Amino acid sequence: MTKKNSDIIAGIVFFAFAGLLYIAAGFMPTRTGGIPALNTGFYPRILAILLAVLSVLMVIEALRTQNTMKVQSWWNTKTAFLMFLVTLVMLVLYVFVMKIFGFATASLLFITALMWMLTDKQGRKPFLILGVSVGITALIYIIFKMILSIPFPQGLLI
C-alpha cells in the first residue's frame, strides 16, 4: 500500500468516527432553549465537527500529493508478526494469571517466557534467562509490594 492510500483510508476512518461521535452526542440530554453550551452533547458535537473537517482536509491533502512511497511495512517478517501476536496474547494472559496466582508469579512467567522468545535458539541459556527474570521480578516485588505497599489481588501464590 502506498502512503497516499494509507492516508486516504485513515482520513475516511476518522471521518466515520466523527460521524458516530456526532450522532452519539445527539442522544445526550438536551434542553431546548437556554445556552447550548450548558448541554452535555454540545462539546462532543463541536469536537466531532472539528474532526470531520480535519479528516476531509487530510483526504484532500493526500489526494493532492503524488506520494507513491510505500508505507513502511508493519511487520518485517512472518516471525516478527508472530512475535507481535504472541506478545499481545501474553499481555492479556498476564491479567488473568495475576488475578488467579498473584502478580509476582504473573510477572515471573511473563518475563521468562518473553525473554525465551526474544533470544535466538542457539544463544538460549536457560539459567541466565531464569536468573535475570527472577532478579527483575524481585526488584518489582520489593519496590511495589514492600516499599510502595500497593494492594495487589490476593492470588493463590504470591
Place this chain on the structure above:
Amino acid sequence: MELFSMDLYLSGLQYFTNPIIYVSSFLGVLIGIIFGALPGLTATMTIAVFIPFTFGLSPVIAFAFLLGLYSGSVYGGSISAILINIPGTPSAIATSLDGYPLSQMGRAGEAIGISTISSTLGGFFSVIVLMFAAPAIASVALKFSAEEYVGITLIGLSIIAIISPGSTIKGLIGGVIGLIIGIVGMDPITGFPRFIMGRAELLEGIDSIPVMIGMYGLSEMLVQISSSEYKVTVKQKLSKLIPPIKDLKRIFGTVVRSSFIGVLIGALPAAGGSIAALVAYGQEKRFGKRRDLLGTGIIEGVAAPEAANNASTGGALIPMLTLGIPGDAMTAVLMGGLIIQGLRPGPLLFQQQMPFVSSIFISLLLSVVFMCILGLLGAPVFAKLISFPKKYLIPAILVFGLVGSYAISNSIFDIWVLIISGIVGFVLRKIGLPIAPIILGMILGPLFESNFRRALMLSGGNWATFVQRPISLAFLIVVVVVLAGPAIMKKFNKSIIRGN
C-alpha cells in the same frame, strides 16, 4: 504574590535536610542517563514508565526523582548519538551530526566530555531562568479568565501540531482525538456520564498515565519486537572526558547562545528539546566562528545542541508549572505525575504551594549537579550499557508498565487501558500520526472543556466573548499565525524566487 523575594526561593530548602531527597534525585539522574543512552528508549517513555514508582512518595521526593530522570535522559541521549550515531532520545538528533564524526576520529571521550559540560551549563542556566520567570508569569496568569485559557490551550495544540513529524493536519487530528478521549467521564457541568460503557472506573475519565505508558512505552516495545533488532557494540575506549580549558573557552560563546535559544524554545508551549537542539545547531551553522567545519566533527557542533536541549528542560517547565500547559511531551508526562500527586499546575500552585514549587527549582538544580558528576565519571560505564541486549530490557519494561498501570488506582481496568493504548499507539506510529498531540490534547481536554463552556455560559452563549477580551484575542491571533505561518512563508519565498 510577593515577587523576587529570597524567601520565595528558599521556602523549599526545608525539605533538603532529608537525605532521601538526594538519593531520589541521584537515582533519577542515573536511571535517566542509562535509559536516555539506550537507543529506542526515549526520555518521554522513561518518565512515563517510572511515574508509578513514585506513588506514595511525598510530592517533593517524587519530583526530585522525576526531574532527575528528565535531566538525565535528555543528556543521556547524547552518549549513544556520539558513540553509535543513533540518538538515544529525540533531543539528541542534532548531537550526532558532529558527535559521531568526532567518535570516528577516536575522540568520543572528548565529545562526551564536551556534551556533559555543555548540558550542565545549559541546565544550570535554565534553572536560573525558570526561578525568575516562572513566578512572574504565574502572577500575570492569575488574572487570566476562561477565555484566555482556551486561547493558550489552542496555542499549545497548534504548536505541537506544526512541529510534530508529518503534516500539520495530522498533528491537529491527533490533538482533536486527544480532546475527544478527554470527553469520557462525567460532564463537568451537568454531571451526565459520557461514553463510560457502564464502567464505574470511567466516571472520573480515562486515567492519562496508563495511556501514556501504553502509547510511549508499550507501543515502542511492540515496534521493536516486530522489527529486526539491531545489535550494537561499542569498542572505543573513552579518554579525555574532562575538557581542557582551551576547549571550554572555545565553546563558551556557543554554549551561551544555545542556552538562550534552548530556554526560549523550551518555554514556548509545546515546542521542546529536540526543536531547541536543532535550532541551536542551525544558528551555530549561521553564526558560529568555525561554521564551515560544522558537520565534520568539531566540538562546537556537540556543544550547541547539548546546551540547548538541557536548557530547554527548565524552559519547558515554565508554561507547565505556571499555566498548566506543558512545554513538550516530556513535561506533559511530568504534568501527569503532578496531577496524580493531587497538585494542579497553574498560577494557583504558586500561591498555595510555594514551598513545593521552590523545591522543584532546587531539585532541578540538584539534578544538573548529579548529571555533571555522573556524566564525567560514569561515561565509560554508560557507553558499555549501550550494547546491553534488548531481549532483557523489553520484557522488563513491559512488566514495569503492567504493574505500574495497575498501581495507579489498584485497578485491573487500568491494565486494559494500557494494553489498548499500546495497540492504538502501534497503529498510529505505523500510519504516521504523531502521538504527542494526542497526549497533550488528552491532558488539556478536561480543563479546556470547562473553560470553553464556562466562557460561553458567562457570556450568555455569545461566541464573540473570545475576541472581545484583548489578551484572548491576541492568543487567537497567535494560533492563526502559527497554523497559517508556514504556508504563508512558503508562498512568500516562492514569490521572491520568481521575482528574481
